[in-house]
Amino acid sequence: MKPLRQELRLALPATLAAATDIVAEVKQRQMVPPGPPHSFCIELLVREAVTNAVVHGCNGTESGTVLCVVRRQQGRLFIWVEDNGPGFDWRARGSRSSDPAIPGGRGIEIFEKFATRHRFNAKGNGVALLYRFEGE
Amino acid sequence: MKPLRQELRLALPATLAAATDIVAEVKQRQMVPPGPPHSFCIELLVREAVTNAVVHGCNGTESGTVLCVVRRQQGRLFIWVEDNGPGFDWRARGSRSSDPAIPGGRGIEIFEKFATRHRFNAKGNGVALLYRFEGE
Amino acid sequence: MEMNTIPDSAGAILCPSGDVVADSETELRRRLRELVASGVRKLTIDLSNVQMMDSAGLGLLIAAHNSLSKSGGELTVIHATHDLLELFRTMRMHQHFSISGE
Amino acid sequence: MEMNTIPDSAGAILCPSGDVVADSETELRRRLRELVASGVRKLTIDLSNVQMMDSAGLGLLIAAHNSLSKSGGELTVIHATHDLLELFRTMRMHQHFSISGE
Ligand SMILES: Nc1ncnc2c1ncn2[C@@H]1O[C@H](COP(=O)(O)OP(=O)(O)O)[C@@H](O)[C@H]1O
Numbered sequence: 001m002k003p004l005r006q007e008l009r010l011a012l013p014a015t016l017a018a019a020t021d022i023v024a025e026v027k028q029r030q031m032v033p034p035g036p037p038h039s040f041c042i043e044l045l046v047r048e049a050v051t052n053a054v055v056h057g058c059n060g061t062e063s064g065t066v067l068c069v070v071r072r073q074q075g076r077l078f079i080w081v082e083d084n085g086p087g088f089d090w091r092a093r094g095s096r097s098s099d100p101a102i103p104g105g106r107g108i109e110i111f112e113k114f115a116t117r118h119r120f121n122a123k124g125n126g127v128a129l130l131y132r133f134e135g136e
Numbered sequence: 137m138k139p140l141r142q143e144l145r146l147a148l149p150a151t152l153a154a155a156t157d158i159v160a161e162v163k164q165r166q167m168v169p170p171g172p173p174h175s176f177c178i179e180l181l182v183r184e185a186v187t188n189a190v191v192h193g194c195n196g197t198e199s200g201t202v203l204c205v206v207r208r209q210q211g212r213l214f215i216w217v218e219d220n221g222p223g224f225d226w227r228a229r230g231s232r233s234s235d236p237a238i239p240g241g242r243g244i245e246i247f248e249k250f251a252t253r254h255r256f257n258a259k260g261n262g263v264a265l266l267y268r269f270e271g272e
Numbered sequence: 273m274e275m276n277t278i279p280d281s282a283g284a285i286l287c288p289s290g291d292v293v294a295d296s297e298t299e300l301r302r303r304l305r306e307l308v309a310s311g312v313r314k315l316t317i318d319l320s321n322v323q324m325m326d327s328a329g330l331g332l333l334i335a336a337h338n339s340l341s342k343s344g345g346e347l348t349v350i351h352a353t354h355d356l357l358e359l360f361r362t363m364r365m366h367q368h369f370s371i372s373g374e
Numbered sequence: 375m376e377m378n379t380i381p382d383s384a385g386a387i388l389c390p391s392g393d394v395v396a397d398s399e400t401e402l403r404r405r406l407r408e409l410v411a412s413g414v415r416k417l418t419i420d421l422s423n424v425q426m427m428d429s430a431g432l433g434l435l436i437a438a439h440n441s442l443s444k445s446g447g448e449l450t451v452i453h454a455t456h457d458l459l460e461l462f463r464t465m466r467m468h469q470h471f472s473i474s475g476e
């Protein structure tokens with residue numbers, strides 16, 4: 001039976017383990033089509049968004065919290081990740097590929113390449129990712 | 137990790153197997169606190185609502201469809217079951233216990249006794265059930 | 273639904289397994305009808321292997337009780353799980369037949 | 375993260391297992407640093423037991439490549455899963471070091 005819609009809303013303390021915990025919950029509740037390539041791509045997107053929220057948004061603050069909403073509906077997965085940090089000026093960043101020689105700076109490039117669409121909120125402390133499956 | 141909110145929305149053809157299928161989906165997705173007494177009570181409520189939708193609402197019509205929404209949020213489970221049948225006049229029924237000698241007529245009594253609250257929509261083709269867990 | 277029937281001096285013991293619910297109870301209903309028709313008077317239903325029962329299942333027990341009573345017989349339910357005992361109690365099934373737990 | 379290191383005539387083969395992601399990559403990062411410091415020039419990372427890698431993992435591979443290059447060495451990645459090959463291709467990792475699949 002294919003659900004019309006399935007939604008999971010989670011909040012947790014901003015630690016590096018948050019991404020792994022959220023991915024485990026999403027898989028356990030069968031929100032992601034199993035197997036390649038979707039399962040990997042969706043896990044990757046969730047990890048990048050949550051890790052950015054933890055590392056850049058909350059940056060080790062004790063009160064840091066990450067909110068994550070995952071919704072599956074008619075062949076689309078919608079992911080919302082928000083932190084209670086200061087945000088950032090994503091408009092200034094523009095759309096450019098990472099510097100090949102520098103180890104960091106590949107998270108947002110992964111949004112650009114693996115998500116169907118992505119959009120930050122005005123403040124830059126929340127990102128919406130849309131992922132469309134082919135099959136559904 | 138305890139989700140803030142989890143929702144599942146399902147639609148399926150009105151057959152007697154629908155109740156069993158929906159219960160399986162809800163359990164598989166870990167929407168119900170495992171073990172006694174909640175798991176049993178919730179399964180019972182879902183079965184009664186879905187079976188009534190199938191038997192009385194759709195009554196063997198080929199185009200019969202049952203919609204079921206299950207939402208878990210802060211210690212409460214909210215269940216909505218709707219069919220595309222004619223509904224019934226639940227106001228006329230009042231609140232009375234079943235006739236002890238008659239085999240049928242115990243579904244709505246189960247709502248009254250096992251749900252925290254239940255409410256039919258105006259037409260009588262949809263019922264909302266609220267179930268509150270003690271522990272959460 | 274699988275089901276063992278053990279002939280007993282006083283009647284029969286029926287031991288269904290699986291859920292006794294709207295979409296699976298026809299087999300048990302048929303078997304109960306056969307036993308009553310064959311003249312069994314004292315019927316015991318052993319619920320050791322049943323986890324779930326809904327109002328259709330309750331209706332089936334009441335119907336069996338009604339048929340047996342008519343011919344002076346008796347229904348007994350044994351080995352009900354804690355969840356089922358709670359359901360029977362809440363739905364006042366003890367008014368009809370004797371029920372015991374695991 | 376578990377990890378086998380096989381000394382090799384030309385250098386070392388490192389075989390991590392588990393996810394190479396932000397919350398688990400420190401152990402692999404430490405091990406790579408040690409190997410480079412100990413003078414290893416040709417380093418092979420065998421990804422047979424790795425299913426998942428995120429941008430932190432990619433960053434770690436690029437950092438290892440950078441360190442090895444500085445001392446005239448070389449990084450090679452082998453036995454990458456199909457998913458990881460696709461990630462490496464999309465993120466243009468082949469520009470840096472040689473990558474092969476399962
Ligand atoms: N949730 C966030 N809060 C604040 N800043 C963020 C957030 N997400 C991303 N950023 C900013 O965007 C930059 C680019 O992010 P990214 O492409 O993921 O690379 P990296 O995380 O490796 O720096 C970060 O360095 C950070 O300045």
Ligand SMILES: Nc1ncnc2c1ncn2[C@@H]1O[C@H](COP(=O)(O)OP(=O)(O)O)[C@@H](O)[C@H]1O
Nearest residue numbers: 188189192193223224240241242243244245261
């Ligand atoms: N979804 C529905 N559509 C139409 N009628 C309904 C629906 N649900 C319940 N009813 C009506 O309410 C009555 C009482 O239902 P219930 O208490 O579950 O007992 P039973 O299903 O055994 O008749 C039904 O006989 C039916 O007339």
